[in-house]
Amino acid sequence: MNGAAEILAGAVLVSLNAYVLLAGADFGGGVWDLLASGPRRAEQRSVIAEAIAPVWEANHVWLILALVLLFTCFPPAFAQLSIRLHVPLAMALVGVVLRGSAFAFRSYGGQRDEVQRHWGRLFASASVGTPFLLGTAVGAVAAGRVGESVASSPGFYAGYMAPWLSAFPASVGVFALTCFAFLAAVYLPLETDDPEIREDFRRRALAAGLAVAASGTVALALSRGIEPLQRGLLGAPWATPLHLLTGAAGAAALAGVWLRRWRVARIAAASEVSLILWGWALGQYPYLVPPTITIDTAAAPPETLTLAMVALGLGGLLLFPSLYYLFRLFKARSPHAD
């Protein structure tokens, strides 16, 4: 048991959690941009764009933070993930690049409407593909084959495709996508004063909430037989309370949306998705990359870990007040609290 390593693994997870709740919702915004429909299509899109614009780059950095913490504190885990998941991660990166650039081109390009629409479509499609691929990569890790050495599965397909190209990772990809879309739909009513647009997002949030439940059930069913995830998710003493809590948060989120209690819904939806993420992490604990690499075996030497914690502490002192300022400026102006 290595205290510093456990804390830093926790920090990686906290970063990922922030990424999911913030950047995830930005991706979800792209999903609703793609699915915008009805008479208020254009207004829906502009609410989404205005909600995302000032914050998406800061939200994106949580992924970078998780990544650099992972490769500083757990280099062998990072190397293993990069080797085995090269294909989905490279494709997700193309999505990251296209989504970000297309959004910036649309926001600042100042072009004709028709060109703007092209960028909008590219932004929206990349917002669908990227979360699916990132979710698939997470699913592949959880499925427990990424940690096996490449030498044990010779050939391109066995080594680099099979670990992620199967039903369970794909179901996690879909699950991630629906979670992100759900988060966005629950957050978005607070971004507009127009009651009709709010109703549009309310209907979407309800539909997405049911989709989260459905795709989550499918993923859970497909996780049967996957060790050590299943032992954790179904057998551990904390498993049942965690599932109940997650379910309760999900129900509260849906109820909040139904009753138009937007702030309650927002907190409950964020809790639901966070609990799912922590459930995955606890499910495969102490493994970082099952079935071989644990927090302990991948941890960098103590000097590195100590310094990483100092850097985290000092960085946090700068980061959190700045983030607070950013979000207070652009996200606290809602005139219609519950």
Next chain:
Amino acid sequence: MQDLLAARAQMGVSLAFHIVFALVGMGMPVLMVVAERRWIVTGDEIYRELAQRWAKGTAILFAVGAVSGTVLSFELGLLWPGFMRFAGAIIGMPFSLEGFAFFMEAIFLGIYMYGWDHVPPRAHLAAGIVVAASGMASGVFVVIANAWMNTPTGFELAGGVPVRIHPLEALANPAAPTQTLHMVLAAYAATGFAVAGIHAFLLLRGQTNAFHRRALTIALWVGCPAAVLQPLSGDLAARQVARYQPVKLAAMEAVFHTESGAPLVLGGWPDLETETTKGALRIPHGLSLLAFHDPNAVVKGLDVVPRADWPNVPAVHWSFQLMVALGTYMALVALWVAWRALRTGALADHRWLLRAVALATPMGFVATEVGWMTTELGRQPWVIYGVLRTRDAVTPMPGLVVPFIMFTTLYCFLGVIVALLLYRQILHSPQVDEGVWAHMAPGARHADA
């Protein structure tokens, strides 16, 4: 295509693409902050317009820089897992710090871009200053990591594995001060001269535009001091290379044989068969003098290592020569600008000076690219100089030519789009005669924004 070559090519393309946006991300915030400060001090609305337009350009370039930087941080593992497994614990620290700097940059750029009407003027200017400072910090941290690859410190080797790791010692590696200084100056010189060059070009077509005159002056204020200091920082860097990376220096200067009182070899084509450089201009004792400040100092040649460990000598030599030539031109133009400014104060009326500045528009970026190639190609075949070979760091995944083509295509596409967008924005610069601006209706100012 060989997998190792494809991986190197993909990393090279990714870096060559990202470096342009990284330079702009460091340089442009300084320009926009200076313009905004001038607006606050003088009340001249042109400066506010300038700050907003520069901020808009910066935002597009920052977004592309942010996502291409993300690609690079993943590519460290996707292409070079052997490097990350070896070096992550030693040199991850500057990358983690860079993560925080990047965070600050993104947060305050958001506040800067969307906060013109939300925050008081002082706070807005301060947000711009934070963007500029954290942009610089990002660049410094990343270059520290690269410097460590050139002069690795902070660990000991035991059977090919690093032990006794001290990340702070790695952070303070010998090449870090000179390399980071050289890169920061490069960012300000390249960005300042690129912006100045564009406005000089536009002024040559219509001298009376007050908008371009102010833009030119600010850009030169940022670019010129950096361009003048750059050769001095280059001297520091080269002496550092001479001491710690003799083979790289030998390739840069095409020194095949160790000799004392080595001449400075300018231009020419290094011939690997005969181990001579044809058609070069030689300045006796020049290299010994420059590299060691002693005309008779011994300069190590490529012959100190087996030929298999040579970098690509012609490529390194030519990259370096081109960088020096472009940097020298920019420094001379900067001195000319300074002399004009001291004598008459008016820069925008001297057509030959404008032409010289306009000619320099791309030079800082080209110089940085070839300078980067000098240091990267000059380190081969090592990824960590003298410690880990590039071929031992590459991923075992076959078929790397596919991602190479995929990312190259993607970057070509993005490069064209960004160029078109910036061209459009520059084309729509406002046309303002001196003194007219203040009397224009507010709506008219933004009619074509």
